[in-house]
Amino acid sequence: QVQLVESGGGLVQAGGSLRLSCEASVRTFGMYAMGWFRQAPGKEREFVGGISRRGGSTQYADSVKGRFTISRDNAKNTMYLQMNSLKPEDTAVYYCAATMTTGYGLPRRNEYDYWGQGTQVTVSS
Numbered sequence: 001q002v003q004l005v006e007s008g009g010g011l012v013q014a015g016g017s018l019r020l021s022c023e024a025s026v027r028t029f030g031m032y033a034m035g036w037f038r039q040a041p042g043k044e045r046e047f048v049g050g051i052s053r054r055g056g057s058t059q060y061a062d063s064v065k066g067r068f069t070i071s072r073d074n075a076k077n078t079m080y081l082q083m084n085s086l087k088p089e090d091t092a093v094y095y096c097a098a099t100m101t102t103g104y105g106l107p108r109r110n111e112y113d114y115w116g117q118g119t120q121v122t123v124s125s
Contacts, residue, residue: 002026002114004096009119012086016123020081022096022116029077030054033101035112036070036081038092038121047109048094051079057106064090086123093118 008020026032035050049060051070058070067086072079079096097112 002032002098004098004114004116006094006096006116006119009094009121011122011124014086014088014123014125016086017082017084018086018121020083020094020096020119020121022079022081024077024079024098026077026098028100030074031100031102032098033105033107034070034072034079035097035099035107035109036079037095037097037112038090039095039118040089040092043092045095048081050106050109052104052106053101054104056104059106083121086121088123088125091121091123093120 003025006022033053036048037045039045049070051058055072067084069082095118096116098114099107099112
């Protein structure tokens, strides 16, 4: 069983930055591809980005490309989401997710098995 805990959310003005963290309680963190998702009020959960288990590959939703960066530190069992140039439409609960993989690529967006409880990000205009 993998437990994921997000942190770093909060209130920020438009144009500002935040860094979210996702810490995993698992001995083999390096065996898991990781992802970030978000859900705004009244909307479906959407994919934000993902990172392969060694960090060699990343992918992003078009809406965040060029503004958000995903990274991971396998020695610390932690994944990060650096969010710059934030917009009010980025307001959402942000969730991290994980799936065990034997490959070095990125999983499909519906293949994540474990989820955190979420952290609120609010961007004021």
